[in-house]
Amino acid sequence: MNIFDIMGPVMVGPSSSHTAGAVRMGLVGRKLLGFQPARANIALHGSFAATGAGHGTDKAIVAGLLAMKPDDPDIPRSFQLARESRLEVHIQTVDLRDAHPNTAVMTLIGERGRTLVVNASSLGGGRIRVNSIDGMPASFSADMPTLIVRNRDKPGIVSEVSSCLARREINIATMQLYRDRREGLSVMVLECDQPLTRQVLEDLGLLPGVVRCIYLNLEEG
Numbered sequence: 001m002n003i004f005d006i007m008g009p010v011m012v013g014p015s016s017s018h019t020a021g022a023v024r025m026g027l028v029g030r031k032l033l034g035f036q037p038a039r040a041n042i043a044l045h046g047s048f049a050a051t052g053a054g055h056g057t058d059k060a061i062v063a064g065l066l067a068m069k070p071d072d073p074d075i076p077r078s079f080q081l082a083r084e085s086r087l088e089v090h091i092q093t094v095d096l097r098d099a100h101p102n103t104a105v106m107t108l109i110g111e112r113g114r115t116l117v118v119n120a121s122s123l124g125g126g127r128i129r130v131n132s133i134d135g136m137p138a139s140f141s142a143d144m145p146t147l148i149v150r151n152r153d154k155p156g157i158v159s160e161v162s163s164c165l166a167r168r169e170i171n172i173a174t175m176q177l178y179r180d181r182r183e184g185l186s187v188m189v190l191e192c193d194q195p196l197t198r199q200v201l202e203d204l205g206l207l208p209g210v211v212r213c214i215y216l217n218l219e220e221g
Contacts, residue, residue: 018055021122026064043094046101
């Protein structure tokens with residue numbers, strides 16, 4: 001345990017879970033999409049749905065989508081800033097089965113129609129967990145440089161990806177593997193000790209069987 005586990009993050013209040021964590025969730029969604037969405041449909045579950053308006057959870061998620069950090073003083077103005085940035089926002093509630101009470105499902109749509117669905121939860125103290133991406137399981141905190149690889153479920157791809165990272169002296173801290181069905185699509189989630197360069201991502205994208213690579217590092221601009 002460190003001091004931030006006790007005191008919480010530097011943030012605009014009132015709540016580390018409903019505000020600071022919500023900002024980080026929106027920021028993760030933006031980073032995973034790769035750019036600011038043109039439209040965001042945000043569905044709030046549980047405590048987020050019940051008390052989110054009073055805690056500014058909806059404004060906090062939108063602030064993250066606008067690339068704000070949890071300590072940004074403009075978080076309360078995020079709806080206005082979204083309109084000025086041509087980000088169309090729709091807020092609704094949803095009842096999810098077996099979900100953390102501070103959970104939101106963000107459906108993010110780009111100007112050219114690219115869509116990303118992110119299910120994430122705020123765990124308290126500004127910490128979050130991404131639960132799924134486009135319906136595929138993906139449990140990670142976004143505290144470390146994180147690589148999400150979508151690939152064909154074929155022998156040898158896990159080894160190829162890990163070898164590619166090893167050649168670039170990238171150490172894998174954690175690895176999770178998911179698939180929708182045998183010989184279908186699989187997802188690798190790798191949390192790494194070092195940031196990944198554009199060249200590494202390009203090399204990974206060229207590996208046979210790799211469909212798409214998504215890289216997430218909240219420390220980068």
